Amino acid sequence: MSDGTTIEWTDATWNPITGCSVVSPGCTNCYAMKLAGTRLKHHESRSGLTKESKSGPVWTGEVRFNEQWLEQPLRWTKPRMIFVCAHGDLFAEGVPDEWIDQVFAVMALAPQHTFQVLTKRPERMREYLTAASRQSDIAAAGVCIGQSPSHQFLMRSESWPLPNVWLGVSVEDQKRADERIPILLDTPAAIRWISAEPLLGPVDISRWTASAKVTCKKCSHDFWLHDANPCQHEDYGGGWTLACPICGGCRCKRAWTAADERTVAFEPPQDWIDRKVGRFDKVHPTIEIKSLIDWVVAGGESGPGARPMHPDWARSLRDQCKAAAVPFLFKQWGEWWEVGSEMRDENGKHLVVDADSHEASELWDEHFDCLITHDGRRFTPETLPEDTLGRLMSRIGKRAAGRLLDGIEHDAFPVTGR
Template sequence: MQCASLELRRTRPRVFCASLADVFDTDVDPAWRRDLFDLIELTPNLIWLLLTKRIGNAFRELSRARSHDWLMGRDNVWLGATVVNQAEAERDIPKLLQVPARVRFLSMEPLLGPVQLDRLQISDERELDVLRGRTGSTAQHFVFRPKTGDRVDWVIAGGESGPGARPMHPTWPRMLRDQCAAAGVPFLYKQWGEWTDEDWGEHAGYQDTAGVLPSGEFELMSKGYSPPFDQHERLMAGNVRLDGRMLMDRVGKKNAGRLLDGRTHDGFPEER
């Protein structure tokens, strides 16, 4: 019984805070933020996941409510930033790494483009590998200098859902999965969203073959046709073209599921 009790204590319940709000929005009443931090301090038995689309405000608002290094003293707070494409990654991930949190993560949902986390182009002379905490440059002076070991500890990715959902190219989550695996960073794949990469030819009555190009993009061939397909063929297939090469089927969030190449990915960082 004692062993079972110790085992249960190894993993604390995780609380995703303010899924329909943003803790670091400038319109948030500072008193609410102070109350939240009081509650976090009173609940060391819980792990709080603070996700923000406004990571640039985090350092300032933390300093106002507590101190800029308050998170370093809290092993029950994981700080995350929402990033959906390469431009946002290069703009916002350095801001995330400047906040001295014990665990940092990315929510890349909806994923709207390919992202190289191991090669962020911060300037003409500088690249940042945020999965390993390494920087490379020949310049002598940088705006941002990460401490040794500063990195992203967890990556969450997924497609968009809802009436106006945009499709996600299958190459994009695969790139993130492979980058995380190579760097030893936990990867969580939440969903395809409304769209999936099922063979559109099955619905259109064609026999298709898919070939992977050297660039990593996909090309579909059908009875001698090659992209772009005409509007009638796309309507018959019930799909849309994506990136001029991959055709995606809108099958709904439930049917699309969350299998990536036949398996689930439920990686979580270890508690520190």
Template sequence: MTLHPERLEEPLRWRTPSRVFVNSMSDLFHDDVPLDFIRQVFSVIHSTPWHIYQILTKRQSRLGDLASQLDFPENIWLGVSVENQNHIDRIEYLRTVPVSVRFISCEPLLGPLELNLTSIDWVIVGGESGQKHRQMKLDWARDIRDQCQNSGVAFFFKQVGGRTPKAAGRLLDDKIWDEMPNAWNQHIQKWGSVPLKSARRSEKLELIA
């Protein structure tokens, strides 16, 4: 594992309010990532309140262990990956962390899920892509969408999946589902007169390889 502290200041140069995905190909809460480095990441997040930072983890135990030692700024959206019912316990760890937005990423969705959405703000669903992808059943995605609607939780359908991410498109029941947590529009309204379309720009901050 290689850390890239030289990239930490990149968000300071992004002046348009953006959603920043931190470590899309790795995990900030991996056991080998020092607590001091995580604190450096959080310091940058504190210093750039015009961005929203999405942090996704599969390391729920370490997240739980470190949560009391970290100061979570308002512009962190924290999520856990839940691919099937075997990983449902990750949500319980997420619920204990004091963040403004909690989200669940069901990508790739590998089976049906029965979710307790208490204190959850956003659910992302997507099928697997790649040459050896495992096919997602649309009924699994529909059921999660319905659970979100019944609980008042924003639902985002990323892709059906296939050999490539765009192979089967993004439609679920003839509709694109791009719902966002209420906190996103509130954030844009707070941080300037940037047109909403422009402010929906996404960035990636890859700090671990």
């Protein structure tokens, strides 16, 4: 735990719970896992949480409640952003609800802070936060914690979901994005965010960056506009209006009602509405179109064994966020950096260098470089398949690689009404 951290998107870390298990490719080179099995392996908060393997320390799945650190945020009076369970997962399989209740109680009792929760287990997070008794359980846990004037607010319904708690999921590739983001969106939260770090593949989040939730009065199902089908009735525009993906209901102008529970985050341009929604918004102007994701953090991997990030993966997320007015923070390149990133053609686009060319041979360093394709495969100039494009990456270290994306530092955060 640290009041002060080098993590670019937070101010402090808080580890009331440590320990975890490997659940997806993003866990392979986990910094917290390696640290728990090396420098901190004899510390009471980490001892026994990892085991040795051929690739180094690996989480055992055991978790630990560090009660000595539980009330630390209550002693920090200056407001700050706090990364919760930076060396574990608050919603890991072995963590009892009672531990999570105490963590949420502290967050409720410290409204001056912003708590950033990040998990790879959104199913558990949703189950926990939608339980009928959750507020009363948290309030009961908070009674015995510290002395705070905020105790009186623990049971107030208008304080739920907690306005100072941001809930996020890790999405290192498209598979994890498709699995985790919909569950995050189905979880009550003041701010919902995603961390695409380490970014291990291209990720398209456009279906979640602007949409609205509606109810079909024909079958009573709720669904997001981005899941709707085009209307097939030629006498009513044929494809210009939308149809319920469950029952196909579409013709009645009163067949839909707005059911989005949150505030409009931005006003999309008219051409976006025309392209995405057709004439639906003109028939029902009360439907709110908004970003379902409030913040995106992206970055490459650092540390021993770090895998390179194709530059266009980060650029794509940046551009998707810009198009939808979603705050974007580029955390780091990681160990690898794009060689020749400043090389552009006459149109300002990144210059493509033939792997067999003289220019490529001058840039190539066999000890530090690799060619990475858009789908994440790595090659040398000799092994790169014909007619396959690879971006030249060099392992120069996190500090040297920096965090500028096309010469710009992206440091945007969500704007909250707190």
